[in-house]
Amino acid sequence: MTPSGLEQLLAAKEIAVFCGSGGVGKTSVAAAAALGAASRLGGKVLVLTIDPARRLASALGLDGLGNRAHRVDPKLLGAAGVEPRGELWAAMLDTKQSWDELVARHAPDEETAYRILENRLYHNLTARFVQSHDYIAMERLYEIHSAGEYDLIVIDTPPTRNAIDFLEAPARMAEFFGGRLLRWLTLPYRVTGRRGSRVLNAASRPFYQIADRILGSKFLEDIAEFFLNFQSMYDGFVGRARAVEALLHDRRTTFAVVTTLEAAPLHEAERFRDELVTRGFHLGALVLNKTLPDYLLDADGKAAATELTEHAAAIAAGPDVARDRRARGRRAHRPRAADDRGVVPELLGRRTARSGAARRAGERPRRRRARAQPRGGRERPRGPRGDRPAPLRRGVRGP
Amino acid sequence: MTGPAPDLLERRLLFFTGKGGVGKSTVAAATALLASSIGKRVLLVEVDAKGDVPAQFERPAVGFRAREVHPGVLAMAMDTEESLKEYLRLNLRVPVLGRVGPVARALEFVATAAPGVKEILTIGKICWEVREAIEGRADFDLVVVDAAATGHVVAQLGAPDSIRELVDVGPVRAQTEWLSQILADPAITAVNVVTTPEEMPVAETIELVARMRERLAVPLGAVVVNRVLPELFTHADEEAFEALRRPEVAQRLERRAGRGTTAVLDGARLAVSLRRTRAVHLEHLREAVDLPLLYVPYLFVRAHGLRVTRMVADALGEELGL
Secondary structure (H helix, E strand, O other): OOHHHHHHHHHHOOEEEEEOOOOOOHHHHHHHHHHHHHHHHOOEEEEEEOOOOOOHHHHOOOOOOOOOOEEOOHHHHHHOOOOOOOEEEEEEOOHHHHHHHHHHHHOOOHHHHHHHHHOHHHHHHHHOOOHHHHHHHHHHHHHHHHHOOOOEEEEEOOOOOOOOHHHHHHHHHHHHHHOHHHHHHOHHHHHHOOOOOOOOOOOOHHHHHHHHHHHOHHHHHHHHHHHHHHHOOHHHHHHHHHHHHHHHHOOOEEEEEEEOOOHHHHHHHHHHHHHHHHOOOOEEEEEEOOOOOHHHHOHHHHHHHHHHHHOHHHHHHOOOHHHHHHHOOOOOOOOOOHHHOOHHHHHHHHHHHHOHHHHHHHHOOOHHHHHOOOHHHOOOOOOOOOOOOOOOOOOOOOO | OOOOOOOHHHOOEEEEEEOOOOOHHHHHHHHHHHHHHOOOOEEEEEOOOOOHHHHOOOOOOOOOOOEEEEOOEEEEEOOHHHHHHHHHHHHHOOOOHHHHHHHHHHHHHHHHHOOOHHHHHHHHHHHHHHHHHHOOOOOOOEEEEEOOOHHHHHHHHOHHHHHHHHOOOOHHHHHHHHHHHHHHOOOOEEEEEEEOOOHHHHHHHHHHHHHHHHHOOOOEEEEEEEEEOOOOOOHHHHHHHHHHOOHHHHHHHHHHHOOOHHHHHHHHHHHHHHHHHHHHHHHHHHHHOOOOEEEEEOOOOOOOOHHHHHHHHHHHHHHOOO
16 A cells, blocks of 8 residues: 555544554554654544553653653654644553543442452552553543544554454453353352351352362452452443444444564464454555565666676776676677776775675675575674674673 | 573573564574573473464474474463363362363453463463472473563563462462562573564563563573674775765766666665664663673574574574583
8 A cells, every 4th residue: 555545544534543463563653654644634643552562652752651642742743854734642551540540430439439449459450461451442542532632543552462352352341241250250249248258159159169279268359349349330331342342343443454574474464354354344454564675676686786796806807897708708808998997996896805795795606695694593693893883792701 | 791691591491572573482492492402301381372382393383281393392382271270180189170160160260350360370380390390200301481572571470479469378379489489590590582673672672671670580581682684794895885876986887787786786775774773773782781692693584494493593502602
């Protein structure tokens, strides 16, 4: 897709979700797409990153973005040579804060909200365990979209090993809180009160006996209390999760799959593309990142490279020597003209004389082989030399 | 720096983490291959069971039961459900768990829902295998883990501490203590970070090392810098390339070597600038991280497989002075 194609897509949508496997440059591509939309399409554009590694800040040259959106300083963009027609805003996902807000919104009363927020399990769930990113990211997207402040929201996705996880997050969350198993698990506590003596029914007794032995009853009480309180938010929560899912399926939402042309990310991108289509999401774009320039495929370039590496000395020595060689003796060696012994022979001569790599390349018949020098690790990559900074290998085996 | 890197293979438990896409699985597999080449037997654990690890040996995906994927290298894929069943069988002598079906399901449910349970089942299984190896009951000497990515690994390694905060008494609490001891012992454990000489992977590596030191008592081993471009050109070469671009020179060069010389010089410029920007990121990494760096060259190959794993193992072996 051409950049203008991506522009057209973003002009027609309100939400663009950028996804792909780790390391393909999703965050940077999402930020660039948002910047492109803000500068050429105008309007108010938000880029929302939900990556716990907090990379958007560095990609945009910003630091300390919180849950609240901040406008990217037009002066900063101006300094980078961009004069946007619209406004670029950026936000990161603060998982803990987003969960707290969600609880405050859905809890039936303040006391329940307080009990949930103070529960130790809740602290762990929200602060430490990144699986909760998947859901809360989509929830936050819904929240921002509903507020209607932005013309376009560009969202970067969490670095899950399985890029599809976040698509299922709302449904999983709804299933989790509506599940029969959860009700069954919290049953003894519902019957007898949170801290009351436990009169267990026959079905759940073995579970509690085992769980008691493994985890201790206090932990179990914490779990039960947490789930009991969370269940009080069930209706609001499930309704919300369904709304989030509907939004992802909405025609105003599009997905862009980002990949590089390496085997593993490409494989993941193909899988992701298929999943999106199967599940009825709108696949708007495939972004191929980090592609090499076309001139590397240039046939003349290849011929010239072969010529330069195999006959460097001959080319340096005089005019048309290479052509003579190709003519295979049809013509006698032409005498050198004085003006041809200028800078070219000198430069080529110096290069062949001083560069070990170039010498090795010259010895090998094909350029491709020369590039593959560090085969088997026998050739160690070397660091900057001479006038450049300290050697690459400093600190490995030195004193 | 005479850091802990040279004795890396003398330890019992090596984790490999890093940003997604930097080559964690390849480096973990290569380390296992290297250890097997010096006569050790290795258990290679794949935490995100996607089959990436056996693929490095050109073998089909493995399950929870370890299987030999290469002489001296056993591989297994982590499965928290299986891990839980094994735990219950070993620790509680719960007879046939299948007969108490609802109990098993409820425990699975808790494992998915309760925070940290998945992580502790992963770390618990790994440490258990390490203890078996140390006490001579296992048929391997070293456990190499293709661990979670930078975003998840602190939660994973910190799981015993998290559980200890949640669980006040009982056998689980006691067990988290020996897990923590294994994880914190620098003679046993090392967490290694894989990165590439690019901006984001380097930034994440620096951030992860700082976060690990702040939050965990788990010793750090080395930083493996993957895909380091070979230095094809000297500074003098670079100057020569630029001089060859001068219009009058370029014209004459084209007459002698053919029309494609501009493309060749563009390619040379690209190679030089790629190498140079990567050198800047490496410099940043060296300044910010006080750990031994092991370099693995960029391999110009099409697909991963045993050949590539062997190349990376050779590179690591050379870096470790083997």
